[in-house]
Amino acid sequence: MDKILRIDMGAEGGPKVTEEPLGDYAGLGGRALTSTIVSKEVPPLCHPLGADNKLVIAPGMLSGTTAAMSGRLSVGTKSPLTGGIKEANAGGQGAQVLARLGYAAIVLEGKPQKDDLYRIHINKDGVKVILDNSLKLLPNYELVERMRYQYGKKITCLSIGQAGEMKMCAATVAVTDMELRPTRHAGRGGVGAVMGAKRVKAIVLDDSETKMRSPKDPVKFKEANKRFVDGLMKHPVTGRGLPKYGTNVLTNILCEAGGYPTYNFKEGRFAEAHKISGETQAETENQRGGPGSATHGCHRGCVIRCSGTYYDKDGNYLTKQPEYETVWAHGGNCGISDLDAVAMLDFLDDNYGLDTIEMGVTIGVAMEAGLLKFGDTEGAINLVKEVGQGTPLGRILGAGAAVTGKVFGVERVPVVKGQALPAYDPRAVQGIGVTYATSPMGADHTAGYAVTANILKVGGFIDPLKPEGQIQLSRDLQIATAAVDSTGMCLFIAFALLDQAETFQALLDLLNSFYGINLTGDDVVALGKKVLTMERDFNARAGFTAQHDRLPEFFKKEPVGPHNVTFDVKDEDLDQVFKW
Numbered sequence: 001m002d003k004i005l006r007i008d009m010g011a012e013g014g015p016k017v018t019e020e021p022l023g024d025y026a027g028l029g030g031r032a033l034t035s036t037i038v039s040k041e042v043p044p045l046c047h048p049l050g051a052d053n054k055l056v057i058a059p060g061m062l063s064g065t066t067a068a069m070s071g072r073l074s075v076g077t078k079s080p081l082t083g084g085i086k087e088a089n090a091g092g093q094g095a096q097v098l099a100r101l102g103y104a105a106i107v108l109e110g111k112p113q114k115d116d117l118y119r120i121h122i123n124k125d126g127v128k129v130i131l132d133n134s135l136k137l138l139p140n141y142e143l144v145e146r147m148r149y150q151y152g153k154k155i156t157c158l159s160i161g162q163a164g165e166m167k168m169c170a171a172t173v174a175v176t177d178m179e180l181r182p183t184r185h186a187g188r189g190g191v192g193a194v195m196g197a198k199r200v201k202a203i204v205l206d207d208s209e210t211k212m213r214s215p216k217d218p219v220k221f222k223e224a225n226k227r228f229v230d231g232l233m234k235h236p237v238t239g240r241g242l243p244k245y246g247t248n249v250l251t252n253i254l255c256e257a258g259g260y261p262t263y264n265f266k267e268g269r270f271a272e273a274h275k276i277s278g279e280t281q282a283e284t285e286n287q288r289g290g291p292g293s294a295t296h297g298c299h300r301g302c303v304i305r306c307s308g309t310y311y312d313k314d315g316n317y318l319t320k321q322p323e324y325e326t327v328w329a330h331g332g333n334c335g336i337s338d339l340d341a342v343a344m345l346d347f348l349d350d351n352y353g354l355d356t357i358e359m360g361v362t363i364g365v366a367m368e369a370g371l372l373k374f375g376d377t378e379g380a381i382n383l384v385k386e387v388g389q390g391t392p393l394g395r396i397l398g399a400g401a402a403v404t405g406k407v408f409g410v411e412r413v414p415v416v417k418g419q420a421l422p423a424y425d426p427r428a429v430q431g432i433g434v435t436y437a438t439s440p441m442g443a444d445h446t447a448g449y450a451v452t453a454n455i456l457k458v459g460g461f462i463d464p465l466k467p468e469g470q471i472q473l474s475r476d477l478q479i480a481t482a483a484v485d486s487t488g489m490c491l492f493i494a495f496a497l498l499d500q501a502e503t504f505q506a507l508l509d510l511l512n513s514f515y516g517i518n519l520t521g522d523d524v525v526a527l528g529k530k531v532l533t534m535e536r537d538f539n540a541r542a543g544f545t546a547q548h549d550r551l552p553e554f555f556k557k558e559p560v561g562p563h564n565v566t567f568d569v570k571d572e573d574l575d576q577v578f579k580w
């Protein structure tokens, strides 16, 4: 990982490839690297779909090594959805493979004059950018099959579906998993639309005949990795809950806590949640069987293994095991309790290249507008199909919940900085409300997952229904997350890190023995603060003010049952989150 690959898609005479040493970017990875490049090189006031924006794709500091859990990929840009800086994070094989190919980042820049479409192929012998209009408007699954046919099965694909080509604000960059399926997505903020604007349909990576990255001190590195894995395995969430039920284990937990947004955030419990819970999902998957029905990792080196495969009633592959956020967004949030329908919606989103959170919330807003009734399963599937087909209504929905709310005159639109709220009601889980309001990314649960101390009692306990303690909680978690997102580690390691000091030390020892450095806990905090400061500075230069760090007004006025609470954290306290 000692070089940066730049591809100028707008160069005269066709795309131009250059490789350069890391220079000022040395020592950075993942989100720290994407946010630094975007912050330094992208004019904050540029149009996100214009030639001046860049799409930066970066593995983490430990990606491509034997360190467990180190395969997360960061995709950074100026977001077409929020208008601010964006880092969207994906699993799948992309980070491991890109790191082994020696690249700290791919930077797509410029913009072609014409509408031609390109695929990029990267292997140990170099980089080829190939004009290929035969790929136009292919969905992700078919596209990946084409690439497999052309390049063989040892590849990894980063790609966009129709949504990215149509430059929709809900468009993702898909990343293939270990089964070479496009099931992992850099989902949030419309990063796929930026790839579409660069006219890049697919980046095909082949790391055949490349080696693992080797640590400075292999003995200490191996020993630290063992301690790290042992720590993950002994923690109840990473060692038992996630491997057994996947992320959807949260459905029953959040319903019980009254923090499960239902019917477009009108209620905090969904009466039919048991039909779509992680327990029901696991039982359904186990009954239907099929290859890979047990949970498994989404990339090489994952030991938590929270992913799975979902088969239909006839035992045919339908999609990967839908994540909690997806089951909530397309399920309870829309009053839908049919697991097969939710799985179908998950497949459609993956295939068109759409963010499942943004789409589920958008359909909830469309339901609130009266376009269809809550619980209308068939209607919801048809709406997502309209998005994939790019009909006029589909184009509106594909622009996300904020635009859809405006078009149909809806007052209750759950977005911050234009990005849809995820699966935790901020009135009943007030710590996550602080993160939604203040994260530079827009509403994003992963940016500071306060559900830990609010609901799961990981890293202590802070009453989720009261404002006290939530600012400090969200601040600490946002700092820690910005640092973890830079390592390439899956964020789920945080459960063990928060509760077990020795597992956090093992992570530090992995970094130190790999790079021959002496990072301390304080250095990690400093890194997280530096990344957040840079991101907020970009947003300020893009025109964001304190007024953008707020939840929609209805969360302060409208109590949600069963606890009948409003979001009570004061605006002036929200303004203290980044004053450290």
Ligand code: SF4
Binding pocket: 069, 091, 092, 296, 297, 298, 299, 302, 303, 304, 305, 306, 307, 490, 491, 492
């Ligand atoms: S824990 Fe889950 S999301 Fe994280 S790397 Fe493993 S399978 Fe992927």
